[in-house]
Amino acid sequence: MTSLKIGSLNCRGLSEEVKRRDFFSRYRKRYDIIILTDTHCTKEKEKQWAHEWGYKAFFSSGSSRSRGVAILIKNSFTFTIHQEKKDQEGNFIIxxxxxxxxxxxxxxxYGPNxxxxxxxxxxxxxxSGIKNSSIIMAGDWNVVQDxxxxxxxxxxxxxxxxxDKILDMIExxxxxxxxxxxxxxxxxxxxRGPGLKQSRLDYFLISSDLEPFxxxxxxxxxxxxxxxxxxLTLQFYNQIKEVG
Structure with a gap:
């Protein structure tokens, strides 16, 4: 039986070291996997950030002032990475x-503005090219569902x-x-934005086979x-089917 807690947050830039270390310390205690958007990490800083995190880290970096995505993984469970796909603009990691x-x-x-x-x-x-039936997608989509x-x-x-494209992807x-x-x-x-504007831009899309977990x-x-x-917290009781 495996319990997994995944957090996702737009951190609004972590180029400042004090804020970054504060974030890492806070969310290291809360989640097994952290998806960060709007990191403001650069390719030159990825090794430093990974060292500060202390565990496994994956980056798609933008500039020190915009964009950037990271997936930070703790050593609280056993995992294997078969392949990684990402862009070069700090918008996604798969x-x-x-x-x-x-x-x-x-x-x-991290959806475009x-x-x-x-x-x-x-x-x-x-x-879809990876052909895994089980999928977890999360981040700041910059698009609402409803x-x-x-x-x-x-x-x-x-x-x-x-x-409309997200709805097509969901289907x-x-x-x-x-x-x-x-x-x-x-x-x-x-x-929450100016003029009392609010929206649900951050959410999980998961494959229907994961709903029972x-x-x-x-x-x-x-x-x-x-x-x-x-x-999102998942509690696995039965094995998810491997690609074969």
């Missing part, structure tokens, strides 16, 4: 991995074409917005960011 006996694709997403359907079309192609339920004080819908890969599935009518938000999915307390972390 890990084909086995956690003990469980094979899955773990995807870190603008309406970019080709980005999500590319993600769909890369994930405009009525997932936004507050917005004057108009935005990123509509990207939204194609048999994914579920697991927090919404368990909270069908709840209005809660992960991002979900123990908990929720939002955490915001800390030194305008985003709240989201987290």
């Amino acid at each position: 890990l084909d991995m086995t956690i003990q006996d469980y094979r899955l694709s773990l995807v870190a997403i 603008g309406d970019s359907p080709t980005f999500f079309e590319n993600i769909k192609g890369l994930v 405009f009525d339920k997932d936004t507050s004080n917005y004057s108009a819908k935005n990123n509509i074409r990207a939204h 194609s890969l048999d994914l579920v917005d697991i927090w919404r599935a368990l909270n069908p009518d709840t209005k809660r938000f992960t991002w 979900v123990k908990n999915v929720d939002m955490d307390i915001s800390y030194r960011s305008d985003h709240s972390p989201v987290y």
Whole structure:
């Protein structure tokens, strides 16, 4: 039996060492795997950050002022990385991995700020190419799932074409917005902006075969960011089918 707690948060830049070490210390205690977006890490700093983290770390780095994605993994469980796919702009990382006996694709997403359907079309192609039936995707998507339920004080819908591509990916890969599935009518938000704007930009999409293993999915307390972390706890009782 394997319990796994995955956290995802937009950290709003960790180039400042004091803030970075504070974040690592805080979330190392909370999660087994951490997906970070908006890291502001550079390729030159990746080894230093990995050393400060103290365990295994994967990066897709942007600049010291924008973008950047990381997946930080603790040594609290046994895992194997079969392959890694990422872009060079700090927008996504895809890990084909086995956690003990469980094979899955773990995807870190930092969606473009603008309406970019080709980005999500590319993600769909890369994930489907790995051919794992079990998929966990998380991050700051910069796109809501349901405009009525997932936004507050917005004057108009935005990123509509990207939204439609995500819906297409959900259908194609048999994914579920697991927090919404368990909270069908709840209005809660992960991002707070100017003019009292709020939206649920950070969430997990998981393959439907993982739904029986979900123990908990929720939002955490915001800390030194305008985003709240989201987290997913899985309790595996039966082996997820390996690719064969």
